[in-house]
Amino acid sequence: MKIAVLSGKGGTGKTLVSVNLAAAAKTSTYIDCDIEEPNGHLFFKPENTQEEEITINIPKVDNELCNGCRKCVDFCKFNALAYIKEKLIVFEEVCHSCGGCILFCPEEALTEREKVIGKVQKGTSDQVTVYTGILNTGEASGIPMIKKLLHENTPPSNKLTFIDCPPGSACMVMDSIKDADYCILVAEPTIFGVHNLNMVYELVKLFNKSFGVVLNKCVEGDNPAERFCVEKNIKILSRLPFDSELGILNSNAKIAVRENEKYQALFSSLLEIVQEEVQHETTSHS
Amino acid sequence: MKQLLILSGKGGTGKTTIASAFIKLSKAKAYADCDVDAPNLHLITEQSSAPKRTDYYGLPKAEINTELCIQCDRCRQNCRFDSISVDKKYKVNPFACEGCGVCQAICPVEAISLKPAVAGELMLHAKEGKVFSTAQLKMGSGTSGMLVTEVKKQMKSATAPTHLAIIDGSPGIGCPVIASLSGADMVLMVAEPSISGIHDMERIINTAAKFGTKTAICINKFDTNIENTKKIEEFCKKQGLAFMGKIPFDAGAIKAINNGQTIVDINCASGIAVKVVFNKTIKLLFEEYPVLHSNDALHI
Ligand code: SF4
Ligand code: SF4
Numbered sequence: 309m310k311i312a313v314l315s316g317k318g319g320t321g322k323t324l325v326s327v328n329l330a331a332a333a334k335t336s337t338y339i340d341c342d343i344e345e346p347n348g349h350l351f352f353k354p355e356n357t358q359e360e361e362i363t364i365n366i367p368k369v370d371n372e373l374c375n376g377c378r379k380c381v382d383f384c385k386f387n388a389l390a391y392i393k394e395k396l397i398v399f400e401e402v403c404h405s406c407g408g409c410i411l412f413c414p415e416e417a418l419t420e421r422e423k424v425i426g427k428v429q430k431g432t433s434d435q436v437t438v439y440t441g442i443l444n445t446g447e448a449s450g451i452p453m454i455k456k457l458l459h460e461n462t463p464p465s466n467k468l469t470f471i472d473c474p475p476g477s478a479c480m481v482m483d484s485i486k487d488a489d490y491c492i493l494v495a496e497p498t499i500f501g502v503h504n505l506n507m508v509y510e511l512v513k514l515f516n517k518s519f520g521v522v523l524n525k526c527v528e529g530d531n532p533a534e535r536f537c538v539e540k541n542i543k544i545l546s547r548l549p550f551d552s553e554l555g556i557l558n559s560n561a562k563i564a565v566r567e568n569e570k571y572q573a574l575f576s577s578l579l580e581i582v583q584e585e586v587q588h589e590t591t592s593h594s
Numbered sequence: 595m596k597q598l599l600i601l602s603g604k605g606g607t608g609k610t611t612i613a614s615a616f617i618k619l620s621k622a623k624a625y626a627d628c629d630v631d632a633p634n635l636h637l638i639t640e641q642s643s644a645p646k647r648t649d650y651y652g653l654p655k656a657e658i659n660t661e662l663c664i665q666c667d668r669c670r671q672n673c674r675f676d677s678i679s680v681d682k683k684y685k686v687n688p689f690a691c692e693g694c695g696v697c698q699a700i701c702p703v704e705a706i707s708l709k710p711a712v713a714g715e716l717m718l719h720a721k722e723g724k725v726f727s728t729a730q731l732k733m734g735s736g737t738s739g740m741l742v743t744e745v746k747k748q749m750k751s752a753t754a755p756t757h758l759a760i761i762d763g764s765p766g767i768g769c770p771v772i773a774s775l776s777g778a779d780m781v782l783m784v785a786e787p788s789i790s791g792i793h794d795m796e797r798i799i800n801t802a803a804k805f806g807t808k809t810a811i812c813i814n815k816f817d818t819n820i821e822n823t824k825k826i827e828e829f830c831k832k833q834g835l836a837f838m839g840k841i842p843f844d845a846g847a848i849k850a851i852n853n854g855q856t857i858v859d860i861n862c863a864s865g866i867a868v869k870v871v872f873n874k875t876i877k878l879l880f881e882e883y884p885v886l887h888s889n890d891a892l893h894i
């Protein structure tokens with residue numbers, strides 16, 4: 309069962325929820341797809357880590373064969389090539405690795421070479437298998453890394469898998485939720501929170517995913533995010549309080565369910581609710 | 595014009611809350627929201643009129659004319675982004691297509707064309723000499739860096755000469771942040787006293803250093819973890835980064851924001867603290883260039 313945890317923006321508690329759910333589930337897999345700022349590993353501090361570099365293919369020119377026809381330069385939609393001073397230059401940072409220039413060079417002067425864009429780490433923390441993708445600073449697209457994280461390391465389907473998605477609703481998030489059985493949307497109790505929640509709400513609807521909301525940092529008084537859920541008839545899975553104890557554990561990168569029974573109970577019951585929801589969805593759809 | 599860019603390695607640190615307070619305090623005539631994935635600044639800055647809207651076109655998307663297609667499968671085999679699928683007929687998944695044009699070039703019967711696609715919307719509020727530029731990226735459109743550049747261009751082109759522009763930057767470290775950094779005179783980092791906050795902050799400082807941009811730091815919600823706050827202060831000392839001050843966690847801030855107000859509109863602890871941060875920041879920003887004019891009411 310794959311459960312994706314998302315929020316319209318960072319800082320809402322997406323990592324708090326996914327890390328603690330994975331820890332509460334005991335045997336599970338946690339995949340950190342927030343590859344620009346992966347934080348899950350700071351909490352899990354995984355052991356026995358193995359690392360694998362992630363590469364993309366970019367063109368390499370053989371200047372002996374190149375005759376300067378500039379067909380490749382004209383083709384490249386991303387302006388990643390230039391023919392200057394009788395030499396073809398590749399601007400690596402903007403190349404999207406579409407492969408077109410190589411395909412269409414009449415002199416076969418272009419071949420591919422691998423370029424490292426980051427790495428994927430795998431390790432364990434108690435019974436949780438922890439995958440982390442780390443994108444190098446300045447890389448334009450992390451999609452190849454998300455693909456690697458989600459599709460090549462597919463754990464057995466009977467095991468619970470939690471996907472900590474990138475923030476926002478852009479293409480990387482879409483890739484992260486594509487195969488999820490259920491989505492948890494995390495929201496803050498402010499009008500910012502509602503605005504951000506609305507975006508991921510539109511996204512999960514577009515992808516036809518079953519989902520529910522976790523209201524985080526709840527304080528006394530009006531909660532615009534809660535009102536939004538009631539209006540739209542969205543299932544509220546849990547209300548996590550703003551409490552300074554949880555805040556301190558979290559800001560010290562401690563996993564709350566492993567530190568305190570109170571939070572163990574809180575996240576275990578959230579986990580149960582989510583599992584029931586998924587079961588319910590599968591029976592009502594079959 | 596001096597551009598002050600407000601950044602945070604991570605979302606949720608209160609970057610927009612602080613940016614809106616700065617806009618209020620400085621009476622800035624020009625400001626922009628570069629978080630095109632999830633813009634929030636418009637929710638707490640007053641706009642007296644409807645914005646001027648402009649469609650933003652990103653890269654085009656491929657489209658297959660199934661009448662012409664002879665189902666040779668070449669396009670599908672050569673698309674590196676797995677955007678072409680076949681279910682009786684060949685079709686392009688617009689969310690995955692990057693508009694690279696390989697399929698179009700390889701199709702033997704010219705059944706594929708690249709069509710311009712709206713990737714977002716630019717909004718410009720301009721009234722009474724005040725300019726606010728913002729945008730919203732459409733769901734699933736990847737090129738947010740380019741839209742950030744457009745937001746800043748739009749702000750500049752609509753602004754009469756003014757000495758200060760405040761820009762709410764994009765979260766993260768990726769291409770939108772790099773786009774918001776270019777042209778900025780100074781970065782104010784809003785840090786959060788958590789292990790992950792510190793981690794993210796270090797990454798973004800490295801990015802700003804690559805651009806050679808002057809960088810200063812303030813800590814928001816500093817009292818939620820005093821120990822980590824100390825760590826950040828020490829980090830600043832060691833790195834020689836200018837420290838602008840600390841803002842406490844404040845339930846009053848949540849109330850202000852939910853009423854569409856900034857934290858300096860009401861009397862609250864975070865509002866008082868942010869004024870100190872503001873004064874220091876503006877001073878540092880203009881340090882080498884004392885170009886303040888007396889009629890611009892800056893509280894220095
Ligand atoms: S298409 Fe081939 S031969 Fe022509 S400029 Fe490019 S690399 Fe050189
Ligand atoms: S692989 Fe594609 S994006 Fe990269 S240089 Fe060649 S044509 Fe341009």
Ligand code: SF4
Pocket residue numbers: 406655656672673674675676677678686690691692693694695696697698
């Ligand atoms: S334009 Fe490029 S990405 Fe889009 S469908 Fe064609 S080959 Fe694939």
Ligand code: SF4
Pocket residue numbers: 658662663664665666667668669670684700701702703704705706
């Ligand atoms: S390359 Fe052209 S003809 Fe061949 S399957 Fe694709 S669209 Fe059809």
